[in-house]
Amino acid sequence: MRMAQSSNRSYTLDYGLMSVHLSAETRSDGELAATYEAHFDLLVGIAVSRFGIDRADAETLAHEVFLAFLTCVDRINDQRAWLVSAIFNASKNYVRRAQRTEPLPEDGRDPADPRYARAGQQWPDVLAAREAFARLTPRCQLALRLRHLEGYTIPEIATILGTTSKYAAKLVGRCLDQAQRRYGGGGAS
Amino acid sequence: MSRLEEFARLARQLEAERRDAAKAVPLIVTDPERFLDEPLRREWLTLGMVEALCSAARTELVRSPERSLHIAQLATTIAEALVESYPRLIRVQVQAQAWKAMSNAHRLASRHPAALLALDVADRRIADEPALAHDRATLALARAITLREMDRTAEALLLLEGSREVFRNHRDLRQVAQCDLVIGMTHHRTGRFAEARQAFMRVIPVARAEDDLHTMAAAYNNLGRAAADAGDLNASVDALQQARSIFRELEMPTEIARTNWSIGVAQLSAARFDSAIGMLSEVRAELLKLGMPEEAGLAGVDLIEALLATNARAAARDLAVTIVEEFRNARLNERALQALSYLRETADVATAETAHQIGTYLRRLTNEPALLFVAPDRNR
Numbered sequence: 001m002r003m004a005q006s007s008n009r010s011y012t013l014d015y016g017l018m019s020v021h022l023s024a025e026t027r028s029d030g031e032l033a034a035t036y037e038a039h040f041d042l043l044v045g046i047a048v049s050r051f052g053i054d055r056a057d058a059e060t061l062a063h064e065v066f067l068a069f070l071t072c073v074d075r076i077n078d079q080r081a082w083l084v085s086a087i088f089n090a091s092k093n094y095v096r097r098a099q100r101t102e103p104l105p106e107d108g109r110d111p112a113d114p115r116y117a118r119a120g121q122q123w124p125d126v127l128a129a130r131e132a133f134a135r136l137t138p139r140c141q142l143a144l145r146l147r148h149l150e151g152y153t154i155p156e157i158a159t160i161l162g163t164t165s166k167y168a169a170k171l172v173g174r175c176l177d178q179a180q181r182r183y184g185g186g187g188a189s
Numbered sequence: 190m191s192r193l194e195e196f197a198r199l200a201r202q203l204e205a206e207r208r209d210a211a212k213a214v215p216l217i218v219t220d221p222e223r224f225l226d227e228p229l230r231r232e233w234l235t236l237g238m239v240e241a242l243c244s245a246a247r248t249e250l251v252r253s254p255e256r257s258l259h260i261a262q263l264a265t266t267i268a269e270a271l272v273e274s275y276p277r278l279i280r281v282q283v284q285a286q287a288w289k290a291m292s293n294a295h296r297l298a299s300r301h302p303a304a305l306l307a308l309d310v311a312d313r314r315i316a317d318e319p320a321l322a323h324d325r326a327t328l329a330l331a332r333a334i335t336l337r338e339m340d341r342t343a344e345a346l347l348l349l350e351g352s353r354e355v356f357r358n359h360r361d362l363r364q365v366a367q368c369d370l371v372i373g374m375t376h377h378r379t380g381r382f383a384e385a386r387q388a389f390m391r392v393i394p395v396a397r398a399e400d401d402l403h404t405m406a407a408a409y410n411n412l413g414r415a416a417a418d419a420g421d422l423n424a425s426v427d428a429l430q431q432a433r434s435i436f437r438e439l440e441m442p443t444e445i446a447r448t449n450w451s452i453g454v455a456q457l458s459a460a461r462f463d464s465a466i467g468m469l470s471e472v473r474a475e476l477l478k479l480g481m482p483e484e485a486g487l488a489g490v491d492l493i494e495a496l497l498a499t500n501a502r503a504a505a506r507d508l509a510v511t512i513v514e515e516f517r518n519a520r521l522n523e524r525a526l527q528a529l530s531y532l533r534e535t536a537d538v539a540t541a542e543t544a545h546q547i548g549t550y551l552r553r554l555t556n557e558p559a560l561l562f563v564a565p566d567r568n569r
Binding site: 028029032033036037040059061063064065066067068070071072075076077078081082085086088089090091093094097134135136137138139141142145150152156159160161162 | 192193196197199200201203204224225226227228229236240255258262263265266267269270276278279282283286291295298300302303306307310317318319320321322323324355358359360361362363399
């Protein structure tokens with residue numbers, strides 16, 4: 001049988017997905033604060049009574065649900081349903097994670113993280129490196145982030161940047177040079 | 190500061206940042222690539238800016254995936270550079286959104302491995318955040334769309350079911366409708382037309398209730414295609430006409446042309462060759478007028494199929510010659526040119542089935558640019 005997929009397969013769908021954001025109406029911060037006040041105790045109550053989470057952690061979870069809500073509030077139709085569902089999901093997730101963690105013994109020693117043993121001496125270098133990184137172009141920040149923070153290989157970076165491996169290798173090398181120059185106090189490129 | 194005060198302060202700050210971003214983004218959108226090679230302006234390092242750029246990347250998707258990619262890359266860099274005065278949860282949330290925007294741009298340009306790699310980063314950003322289940326479902330939906338396009342339909346369906354459940358729990362009906370739309374498209378791709386039609390039918394009332402005309406048109410369009418493939422021509426044309434009238438209302442000429450194309454193909458499937466020839470000729474002219482030579486070429490191959498079915502060989506040959514020229518002038522894929530040249534050379538003896546097989550090959554080529562052309566068996 002003939003498949004009638006005449007036009008490009010994804011355009012109609014993307015119009016659909018795009019439209020999610022077309023009818024946004026902005027809520028004022030006053031309305032948002034009122035929503036927070038009106039629902040905070042309800043969310044905490046659900047986390048405590050339905051999932052046995054202690055109150056302090058439940059309050060943190062409820063607050064985080066509201067933070068998540070803040071960036072997508074304009075796309076939410078039923079705020080109460082969204083918030084209740086979000087706290088259910090968050091609580092389930094929290095409980096699942098709590099079951100996987102093991103408490104430290106009450107009388108055990110709490111050794112310092114060895115990574116911070118020389119924190120005092122390292123801080124100036126860390127800050128200088130951050131500053132140097134922040135002064136790079138967005139293209140360089142992205143390339144170096146993918147290579148050195150996300151751990152991607154050059155071919156993978158090429159894929160993500162939509163370019164060739166040769167160009168990606170050159171870009172990473174050039175950006176690293178640029179960063180080193182700035183780390184050493186060099187000026188703009 | 191109490192939590193409520195912190196929340197209210199953030200809400201106020203975000204509102205102000207959105208206002209500032211709305212002024213800055215139009216400048217960036219004119220030439221986003223330039224800004225990738227200039228130092229980031231400090232005043233752009235805001236959450237509102239990331240949101241606005243992600244939104245602009247979405248708008249540019251259909252116009253230019255490359256431009257959309259550059260905007261998304263800028264959004265990602267800003268999101269990753271946000272200062273720690275923003276709560277960690279919000280930072281990782283917008284970082285994930287920016288990586289998703291990058292993934293979408295890659296997907297629209299058919300760079301599926303890149304789209305998946307970008308989604309991997311997005312997933313890692315929010316994997317450990319209990320409060321971001323809805324965001325994880327949104328990423329899963331994006332991954333499902335990509336996997337479906339890669340023909341990894343079983344994985345896509347599994348993700349879609351999970352996402353749909355999360356959206357349903359949040360009463361996010363729009364996203365439920367999006368999941369149903371993709372579920373329908375996935376079933377359609379695997380030839381399960383009845384399931385596909387059921388899924389598309391579920392979308393229509395929700396989209397209508399939400400006054401979401403784009404999604405409604407997409408659902409009707411896909412419903413029409415699935416009905417055509419199921420051999421139900423009347424239902425197909427009805428649904429496609431509904432889609433077309435919505436696209437007219439939305440003033441979307443490319444989608445109107447594509448929908449007319451689907452109607453022409455449905456008529457061709459039902460062996461209504463004269464109607465198909467009329468419709469496909471108009472569609473081809475319209476696509477050329479809209480500056481879409483590749484799609485005009487594909488519509489032309491459908492038209493050649495209809496012409497060959499009515500034994501109009503001279504017209505079929507002339508059209509094949511024209512399409513080859515158009516493809517050559519537009520510097521389109523060499524393999525496509527090879528397949529079209531074959532059609533041109535064999536127009537005197539080819540069957541409608543030959544044209545159909547070449548059309549199928551050309552459509553696959555859109556997703557698999559390295560696919561080799563093998564000449565169809567002329568004696569079959």
